[in-house]
Amino acid sequence: MSIQFQIGATDGPARVGRLTIPHGVIETPVFMPVGTLASVKGVPQDVLEELGVEILLGNTYHLYLRPGIETIRRMGGLHGFMSWDRAILTDSGGFQVFSLNELRKVSEDGVTFRSHLDGSSHFFSPESAMEAQIGLGADIIMAFDECTEYPAERERARASMEMTLRWAERSKKYFEEHKNEVPWRTRYLSADREGKQVLRFAQDDNSDGGDRHYQTQSLFGIVQGGMDLELRRESALRTVEIGFPGYAIGGLSVGEPRELTREVVESTLEHLPADKPRYLMGVGTPEEISEYARMGVDMMDCVLPTRAARHGLLFTSEGKVSIKQARYTQDEGPLDPNCGCLVCRRYSRAYLRHLYASNELLGQVLNTIHNVTYYLDTMRAVRHAIQLGERARFLSEQSGPKP
Ligand SMILES: [Zn+2]
Numbered sequence: 001m002s003i004q005f006q007i008g009a010t011d012g013p014a015r016v017g018r019l020t021i022p023h024g025v026i027e028t029p030v031f032m033p034v035g036t037l038a039s040v041k042g043v044p045q046d047v048l049e050e051l052g053v054e055i056l057l058g059n060t061y062h063l064y065l066r067p068g069i070e071t072i073r074r075m076g077g078l079h080g081f082m083s084w085d086r087a088i089l090t091d092s093g094g095f096q097v098f099s100l101n102e103l104r105k106v107s108e109d110g111v112t113f114r115s116h117l118d119g120s121s122h123f124f125s126p127e128s129a130m131e132a133q134i135g136l137g138a139d140i141i142m143a144f145d146e147c148t149e150y151p152a153e154r155e156r157a158r159a160s161m162e163m164t165l166r167w168a169e170r171s172k173k174y175f176e177e178h179k180n181e182v183p184w185r186t187r188y189l190s191a192d193r194e195g196k197q198v199l200r201f202a203q204d205d206n207s208d209g210g211d212r213h214y215q216t217q218s219l220f221g222i223v224q225g226g227m228d229l230e231l232r233r234e235s236a237l238r239t240v241e242i243g244f245p246g247y248a249i250g251g252l253s254v255g256e257p258r259e260l261t262r263e264v265v266e267s268t269l270e271h272l273p274a275d276k277p278r279y280l281m282g283v284g285t286p287e288e289i290s291e292y293a294r295m296g297v298d299m300m301d302c303v304l305p306t307r308a309a310r311h312g313l314l315f316t317s318e319g320k321v322s323i324k325q326a327r328y329t330q331d332e333g334p335l336d337p338n339c340g341c342l343v344c345r346r347y348s349r350a351y352l353r354h355l356y357a358s359n360e361l362l363g364q365v366l367n368t369i370h371n372v373t374y375y376l377d378t379m380r381a382v383r384h385a386i387q388l389g390e391r392a393r394f395l396s397e398q399s400g401p402k403p
Contacts, residue, residue, distance in 0.1 A: 003140075003218040003245045005277050005298075011389030013269070013296035014382075019277055021139040022184070022215040023079060024087040026054045028277065029293035029382055031375045032089060032301040037062050038072075038082040041306055042365040043372065045084050051341070051373055055087035055139075057301045060132050061096035064122075065115050069135040077137020077183045088138040089301075092129045092171075092222075095250070095282070098147045106146065108163065126170035130178065130219075137182050138217065142248060143171035145222040150254040157226030161235050164224045168242050175219045182216050220246040220279060227260055229267045236271035247272050248279040249297075258288070262295075269296050286315050286378045293382045305375045309367035312356045315374045321349075323367070328353040341373035 004020040017028040033040050033048070036059045040048060048056065058078055063069065075081040078088050094111075097104055101113040110125030124132075126144040133141035144167050148160040221244035225231035239247060249268050252261050265280060272278050279299040280292055289300050305315065314321040316336035321328075323335075331349035343352075343366045355363030 002215045005246070005275065007275070009387045009390040011386045011393070012294070014294045014386045014389075015296060015298070016383045016386045017277070017298055019298070021087050021218065023085060023139050024054050026087060027383060028298040029379055030055060030299050031289060031379045032057045032299060033372050033375070034059070034301055034303045034306060035082075036303075037066065038078055040368070040372070041310065042361070042368045045082065047369065048084075048372075049086070051369065052376055053086070053372070055089060056084070058088055058090045058136060058138060059096060060090050060093035060129065060136065061100070061124075063090075063136060064093060064132050065117055069132045073135035073137070073183045077135070079137060079184070087140070088136075089140040089299075090133050090136050090138040090142065091281070092133065092142040092144040093124050094129070094142075094145045095147050097124055098149070108166075110144075111146075126167040127174045130171055130174040134175070134178055134181050134217065135183065137184055140218050140220060140246065141175075143168045143219060143221050143244070145224055145250055147251050147254065148224055148226045150227065150256050152226045154226075154228055154231070157228055157231055161225045161231055164222065165235070165238050165242070168221050168239060172219060172221075172242060172244070175217075179216045179219075218245045220244050220248050220277075222248045222250040222281075223268055223272070224251045225268075226251065227256055227264055229264065232264055232268045233271050236268055240271070240273060244276075246277040246279060248281050250281050252280070253282045253284065258284075261288075262291070265292060265297070266295055286375060289375070290378050290382050293379065294386075302375075305371035306368050309371040310364045312363075312367065314367060315371055323349065323352050323356050325353070335370055336374070339370065339374065339377070341370050343367075343370040343373075 002022060005017055007015045007017045009016045019026040019028055032055050033053055035056045038058055040056060063072060072078060072081045079085060097111050097113045100116050104111050104113040110123055112121060112123050114121055129144040145164040146160050148157050221239040221242060223232060223235045223239055225235040249265060252264060269278060277298045280297045281301065283289065283292060283300055283302055285304065292300060312323045314323055314335060317338040321335065328349040333349055334344040335349055335352060336344050347366060352363060352366060
C-alpha cells in the first residue's frame with residue numbers, strides 16, 4: 001500500500017487522522033511548510049526535523065527551471081537531493097505557471113510559458129507535469145489543473161473546470177503507466193530520529209527491511225470551478241468519479257474575499273468522500289487554518305508563515321508582532337511567552353528587533369523557525385481539541401439520563 005488514511009476521533013465535521021505514505025506517518029489535520037526550491041528558506045533540514053515537520057511541499061515549476069528535474073531524479077528524487085527522509089508533496093506546476101506568467105498560452109494540449117528567470121519558452125502538459133513530478137519523487141503529487149482566475153464569468157469558469165477534468169484524466173492515465181519509475185533507488189545520507197547521520201536505502205534494496213518495496217507515489221485530484229458553488233459541486237463529483245486516493249480544493253486565495261473562500265471550502269467539502277484525505281491548497285493565517293481544520297480539511301500549506309517571517313511579521317499567541325517596530329528596542333521579553341520554540345526559549349524581542357533592523361541573516365532564520373513552530377502548534381492544538389471534543393461527547397452520552 002502506498003497510501004493509507006485512518007480517521008481517529010471526530011468532532012462535528014472535523015477529524016483527526018493518520019496518513020501513512022512511503023516516507024512517514026502524518027497526524028492530520030497537518031500544516032505543510034513550503035520548501036519552494038527544495039529548501040524551507042533559511043531553515044536546515046535537521047532543524048525542521050526537530051520542529052516536528054513531518055511533510056513539506058516542493059514547487060514543481062521552480063524545481064523544473066532550477067536545478068532541473070533530471071538533476072534531482074538522478075540523486076534519488078527530492079528526498080535524496082535535499083537529504084530529507086520524511087514525506088514530501090509537490091504541486092503540479094499549474095498554479096505557478098498561471099500566477100507568474102502573464103505571457104502564458106493555454107490550449108487543450110497544455111500551457112506554453114516563459115521562464116521568469118531567463119525568458120526561455122517552456123511547455124507543461126498533464127503528461128509532462130506528471131513526468132516532472134515522478135522525477136521529483138514526492139510521496140504525494142498533484143494532477144495538472146488550470147487555476148481559474150478571479151473574478152471569472154460563469155461560462156469561463158465552466159470551460160476552465162471542464163478542461164481541468166480532462167487534464168485530470170490525462171494526468172491519471174500517465175501516472176498509472178509510469179508510477180513504477182519513481183527514482184527511490186539511491187542510497188543517501190540522512191539524519192535518523194536521534195539526529196545521527198545514517199545511510200538509508202530505498203525501494204529496490206531489501207536492507208531497508210523491505211518496507212518500501214512495491215510502494216510508490218500517490219496522485220491527488222484537484223477540484224476547481226471558480227467561486228460558483230454549483231460548479232464546485234460538479235467538479236468535486238466528477239473528480240471523485242475519475243477516482244483518486246485524495247482530493248485537493250484548488251483555485252482559492254486568488255484575490256477573493258475571505259468570507260467567499262470559507263463558503264466555497266465548506267460547500268466543496270460536502271461533496272468529497274469522508275474516508276479520503278482532503279487538502280486545501282495555499283491557505284491561510286493561523287486563525288484560518290484552524291477554522292478550515294474544524295470544517296474537515298486534513299492538509300494545508302501556505303507560504304505565509306515563512307514569507308511573513310522574512311519580513312519581520314510574526315504570529316504569536318498574543319496576536320501579530322511586527323518586530324521592526326521601535327517599541328521592541330529595549331524589550332527583554334520573549335517573542336511569545338506561550339511558545340516553547342527554540343527562539344522564544346532563548347532570545348529577546350530586543351535581539352530579534354536588532355537582527356531585523358541590521359538585516360542580519362540570523363533574523364530571518366529565527367523568525368522563520370518561530371512562525372513555522374507557531375503553525376505546527378496551531379495544528380497540534382486543533383487535533384487535541386478534536387480529540388477532547390469527541391471524549392466530551394462520549395462522556396456526556398455516558399452520564400446522560402438513563403431510559
Ligand atoms: Zn516561538
